Amino acid sequence: MNNLSFPRPRQSEIAEGLRAEVREFVDGWHGNRHNAASFSGFDPEFSEALGKRGWIGMGFPTRYRGGGYGLMERLVVLEELLAVRAPIFAHAVAERQSGPLLLRFGTERQREEILPRIAAGTCYFCIGLSEPDSGSDLASVRTRATKVDGGWRVNGAKIWTSSAHRTHYMILLCRTAPASEVRQAGLSQFLVDMKTPGITCRPIVNIAGDHDFNEVHFQDVFLADDALIGVEGQGWQQVTSELTFERSGPDRFMSHMGAVEEFVAVLKTQPSAEGARTVGRLVAHLSTLRRMSRSIAAMITDEQDASLHAALVKDLGTCFEQEIPETLRLVLQTEPEPGASDAYSAALANVILHAPSCTIRGGTKEVLRGIVAKSLGLR
Numbered sequence: 001m002n003n004l005s006f007p008r009p010r011q012s013e014i015a016e017g018l019r020a021e022v023r024e025f026v027d028g029w030h031g032n033r034h035n036a037a038s039f040s041g042f043d044p045e046f047s048e049a050l051g052k053r054g055w056i057g058m059g060f061p062t063r064y065r066g067g068g069y070g071l072m073e074r075l076v077v078l079e080e081l082l083a084v085r086a087p088i089f090a091h092a093v094a095e096r097q098s099g100p101l102l103l104r105f106g107t108e109r110q111r112e113e114i115l116p117r118i119a120a121g122t123c124y125f126c127i128g129l130s131e132p133d134s135g136s137d138l139a140s141v142r143t144r145a146t147k148v149d150g151g152w153r154v155n156g157a158k159i160w161t162s163s164a165h166r167t168h169y170m171i172l173l174c175r176t177a178p179a180s181e182v183r184q185a186g187l188s189q190f191l192v193d194m195k196t197p198g199i200t201c202r203p204i205v206n207i208a209g210d211h212d213f214n215e216v217h218f219q220d221v222f223l224a225d226d227a228l229i230g231v232e233g234q235g236w237q238q239v240t241s242e243l244t245f246e247r248s249g250p251d252r253f254m255s256h257m258g259a260v261e262e263f264v265a266v267l268k269t270q271p272s273a274e275g276a277r278t279v280g281r282l283v284a285h286l287s288t289l290r291r292m293s294r295s296i297a298a299m300i301t302d303e304q305d306a307s308l309h310a311a312l313v314k315d316l317g318t319c320f321e322q323e324i325p326e327t328l329r330l331v332l333q334t335e336p337e338p339g340a341s342d343a344y345s346a347a348l349a350n351v352i353l354h355a356p357s358c359t360i361r362g363g364t365k366e367v368l369r370g371i372v373a374k375s376l377g378l379r
């Protein structure tokens with residue numbers, strides 16, 4: 001069996017200094033904090049305000065308007081924003097994975113054109129991976145880009161594409177060569193302007209009644225040669241590195257903390273031993289996950305492969321998030337009610353509706369456990 005260890009995370013004085021600054025900034029911000037699933041709040045005005053403070057694309061080099069910071073500084077800012085349920089979803093995908101992907105595999109022109117806009121909080125991305133018949137098994141994607149004069153012609157459909165109707169670009173994974181014995185071969189990634197003729201978004205309303213997902217259809221969509229990201233046929237390898245960014249951050253275990261915060265506020269007026277034990281257990285789990293996530297940031301900084309560690313954090317973190325509503329319901333007998341004036345009741349309803357999706361988005365827990373087992377040499 002392979003060895004598995006999480007190196008000690010590094011302390012960063014710069015990061016801790018930033019923590020105080022972010023707290024001051026969010027204290028002065030009067031947005032709605034009662035939507036308990038903070039990660040889903042889409043607010044371009046807030047994203048732009050963060051961009052002006054230099055808190056988006058903090059790890060991008062300064063020549064692309066980034067802060068030139070390390071991952072630890074970015075984690076601190078993210079933790080503070082998630083803790084107050086700030087609406088960061090507009091820019092979150094771009095800054096978490098699309099920007100870093102372009103930085104690593106994009107052309108200089110793509111980087112110069114896009115990264116400064118991401119850092120400014122004005123350019124948003126969606127992820128075009130899942131298809132009606134390909135979710136977990138991404139190697140089976142059927143959306144196809146065919147080589148034509150000066151570019152590529154794309155036909156096919158993506159599904160569950162979060163925010164496709166309100167983002168500027170998609171990173172599209174599609175087939176550029178016929179399927180072969182090596183199923184992961186022949187896939188490529190493209191930078192797609194969502195305004196390109198031939199792209200249609202059809203809304204899918206989720207269980208909470210919100211329009212976040214979409215079906216995205218491509219009908220004879222022309223993409224110029226310079227839309228290719230990285231190397232033709234290397235899409236699988238590129239997307240795997242993108243998922244490491246996606247899977248290990250605090251948004252994978254802190255997005256339901258709003259309900260816990262409201263729960264603690266109620267407990268202050270109705271203290272109980274069971275309540276205290278529950279809060280203690282939740283905080284113990286949270287601090288362990290936080291340490292693991294910070295450890296992965298150190299590994300990525302040192303250019304170590306952290307894909308196994310990231311899969312573990314996502315599995316443990318999203319199961320933790322998913323159990324929060326049930327854990328809280330066993331202590332306080334409150335009726336969950338979406339939009340209720342009682343902050344705890346509204347927050348509880350919100351996390352109950354979002355909990356099922358925690359262990360599906362970004363890779364299901366079964367698939368992640370398969371990755372972990374394989375990486376550890378257990379199958």
Ligand SMILES: Cc1cc2nc3c(=O)[nH]c(=O)nc-3n(C[C@H](O)[C@H](O)[C@H](O)COP(=O)(O)OP(=O)(O)OC[C@H]3O[C@@H](n4cnc5c(N)ncnc54)[C@H](O)[C@@H]3O)c2cc1C
Binds near residue numbers: 162360363364
């Ligand atoms: C909130 C949310 C946001 C999302 N946003 C996006 C997005 O922006 N872009 C995007 O491309 N996709 C997005 N998705 C889609 C998501 O990535 C897929 O739903 C997910 O990968 C599962 O694929 P599927 O739905 O096709 O299920 P399937 O792959 O059909 O899986 C069905 C079940 O079978 C299990 N299963 C499948 N294969 C295996 C295996 N090898 N071993 C064990 N069990 C297995 C799965 O765990 C699952 O329980 C989002 C999903 C959610 C819930």
